[in-house]
Amino acid sequence: MPSLPNLTADLGAVWLTFRLATVTTVLLLLIGTPIAWWLARTRSWWKGPVGAVVALPIVLPPTVIGFYLLLLMGPDGAVGRFTEWAGIGLLPFTFWGLVVASVFYSMPFVVQPIQNAFEAIGERPLEAAATLRAAPLDAFFSVALPLARPGFLTATILGFAHTVGEFGVVLMIGGNIPDKTRVVSVQIYDHVEALEYAQAHWLAGGMVVFAFLVLLALYTLTGRKAR
């Protein structure tokens, strides 16, 4: 068993990771849903560029995103100047800095399943709703959202799990501050650096089990829906 101070540090990292992933997922569902709705239905020329920007984190190394976010949110960056002017202070190396970075980093994993679900629903049920006197907003909440439920389930699970699993972006934006920015993946890295393989095993093994359970849940839930 790990010694007591290390156990507290490990539990702190787990709790912080959970908070970060929860806040990020909730924010992503709120921000991602309108983006996904727009991407699924627009015929605008902007659909391609916006979709590509949303998908960028899938192909870019996390360090690239971390680097640019660091510059943007730093004292000389546009976002940094704004947050200082607004009295929030600078975001890098804070919990909320991590949240902002995670929102960008996990965006495609939330937007794409929701967008696919909206596209699969198509125009037909919404036209039917309109002929039954449902105004557009009414039709969105009473028809589109419930029909897209499997997409939202996938988006929630993937967004949460992907945020739990990030490392590079966290390290660049958050650094390694206990209980503030030191999440599980960073804590594992620390243990390994310090040759504390036993402690690393507890956390790393836990992550493996967590990831397996998440994917198992995903495949059984969406699989059942498909039948």
Place this chain on the structure above:
Amino acid sequence: MSIAAQFKLDWPGFSLDVDLDLPGRGVTALFGQSGCGKTTLLRCIAGLDRGAGRLAINGETWQDAGVFLPTHRRPLGYVFQDARLFAHLDVGRNLDYARRRAASGNSRGDAAIVELLGLGPLLERLPERLSGGEQQRVAIARALLSAPRLLLLDEPLAALDHARKQEILPYLERLRDELDIPVIYVSHAADEVARLADHLVVMDGGRAVAQGPLAATLARIDLPIRLGEDAGAVFAATVAERDAEWHLARVEFDGGELWVRDSGVAVGRQVRVRILARDVSLANSRHDDVSIMNLLPATVLAHAAEDHPSAILVQLRVGGTKLLARLTRRSAQRLDLAPGREVWVQIKAVALIG
């Protein structure tokens, strides 16, 4: 009481240009081959597609220069070809969806609509557990529960097989007889139109090429589209007698009487009779030594060419009713069927439709 609909629309490879004045009650059929623009016209009326033009329903303007009511603000009911029930709601909740958003109460009770379409046993089922015919019945009830002032039906039977069609048609007939709102019914099937419609608009290439009361329009031989095997006359008749021994019924119409298969309709009831042109043959004198039961004296009014050069379509008058007969051109010449000539029509098959 009327529907004034004028639309112009230009899409790549398709244009719609109609100016219609339709009756404000009864069933109007928009009839034509697929691609003739009948569904697009219906979608323009619903505001689902936007064509330039004007639309007024019984004095209420829904669209005009500077006016365009969005679909959800038009008090209409729309039944799509593919039913479009909400998959996440059971039948009862699909119906509630319409009921809750209805602008006003229904003139007929909600329960009566559910009963009219025979939905009582289905209320707790999910749409995926319904047959195509059942889905379509729910879709019709759902449209009616939104208390529409105009009912639009877009080929509600086209996706169904023959047996399912026969299951729905009686419901549509009851609807026609009991509804007090105008119905516009899109179809490419002449038998449905003959059975359900009161007024007919024939469409071709995005234009209305003929329109008028059903019987008069169907009996025309100058229609710009050929009905082929579906050419025939439709008229009203009354059941006068039922013969139990031979299982036949005698119906009277303006022009005489016909013996038809007894389909159980009570004496005194009004029925619609349809006689296809291909089932009518002509003779210069009365022949009693043939198997055909229905022989009537008639006058030749006119004839017109058919698609195949061997065939000809003859329009006849029997009393106050017009009939069509399809013959070969050779027979027509042999019988010397000039307009005004008195002949005997021999009718091989008569269908009672609704």
